[in-house]
Amino acid sequence: MAVLTTKAIVFSSIKYGDTSLIVKCFTLEEGIKSYMIKGVLKAKKGKLKAAYFQPLTLLNLTASHNNKGNLNSIREANVYSPYERIPLEIKKQSIVLFLSEILSSIIQEEEKNESLFNYIETALIWLDTHDEIANFHLLFLLNLSKYLGFYPDTSNSSANAFNLLEGSFTTRAYEKLTLVDVDLILFKRLLGINFDTIHTISFNKKERQTLLRVIIQYFELHLEGFKKPKSLDVLETVFS
Structure with a gap:
């Protein structure tokens, strides 16, 4: 499993269960990747916030890519160019x-x-x-x-x-x-x-x-x- 830091553009996010999201991103380094983000919808603290995964948000991600066709995981994320308008x-x-x-x-x-x-x-x-x-x-x-x-x-x-x-x-x-x-x-x-x-x-x-x-x-x-x-x-x- 490779850990990678890359820019990414959020293409879609789908609710999974009551608290999690499955997010599809277009990453600069490896093209399309899908991520499971567990518990993000209930987390008050934590590094990942649900607001990061709105459509076409511009993110910096540090993620684990397993390259087996399974869902990947995001370790850290931040918005590098926040939209104002x-x-x-x-x-x-x-x-x-x-x-x-x-x-x-x-x-x-x-x-x-x-x-x-x-x-x-x-x-x-x-x-x-x-x-x-x-x-x-x-x-x-x-x-x-x-x-x-x-x-x-x-x-x-x-x-x-x-x-x-x-x-x-x-x-x-x-x-x-x-x-x-x-x-x-x-x-x-x-x-x-x-x-x-x-x-x-x-x-x-x-x-x-x-x-x-x-x-x-x-x-x-x-x-x-x-x-x-x-x-x-x-x-x-x-x-x-």
């Missing part, structure tokens, strides 16, 4: 719950992926500290596809359609699973931008919902077993 703002909370559900379902590898970790970490800190966040989840998901290997090929972006299955622009606008007209215009506005230029694009409620469902469909086509998140409706309600 996410806990206080319902829109940001809704985004965090939505993204934690998606990340938990699509990232499964028990191996180091430093660039993906850094992308998620940087994006979350940006979300906490900025005001114009209505389109954050759209850009987060689209740019996440870079790290998952299916970011849209923009080499022919003047074409009049985008094939969601092939992930590229096309002149064959009549085919199934292609974006054309208004949907295409909305989609193209997100391509090639980063969080610091997100204020330059604006979508109304209907456009935002359309674009989110397009991106969800894009993920469904490119990730085997990807399911529409349960928290999608909540997110759409908050931003309506």
Whole structure:
């Protein structure tokens, strides 16, 4: 059994019994790891607090990894970049719950992926500290596809359609699973931008919902077993 100190992002926590949690984290050093944290829901003292294991909390962990596919254990934990505004703002909370559900379902590898970790970490800190966040989840998901290997090929972006299955622009606008007209215009506005230029694009409620469902469909086509998140409706309600 190896003892490791690593940064980690909490993806999910599930109550186990009356007093314990099973927590899934994306660690910087070893990818996805799951931990049993016994007694944390009743502990008044102790090193570990239940508040540490809220969705997408940024932690430093010292943990024992058994590498046998069993649940691991956490010896120590602390929050290395506490959120100041996410806990206080319902829109940001809704985004965090939505993204934690998606990340938990699509990232499964028990191996180091430093660039993906850094992308998620940087994006979350940006979300906490900025005001114009209505389109954050759209850009987060689209740019996440870079790290998952299916970011849209923009080499022919003047074409009049985008094939969601092939992930590229096309002149064959009549085919199934292609974006054309208004949907295409909305989609193209997100391509090639980063969080610091997100204020330059604006979508109304209907456009935002359309674009989110397009991106969800894009993920469904490119990730085997990807399911529409349960928290999608909540997110759409908050931003309506």
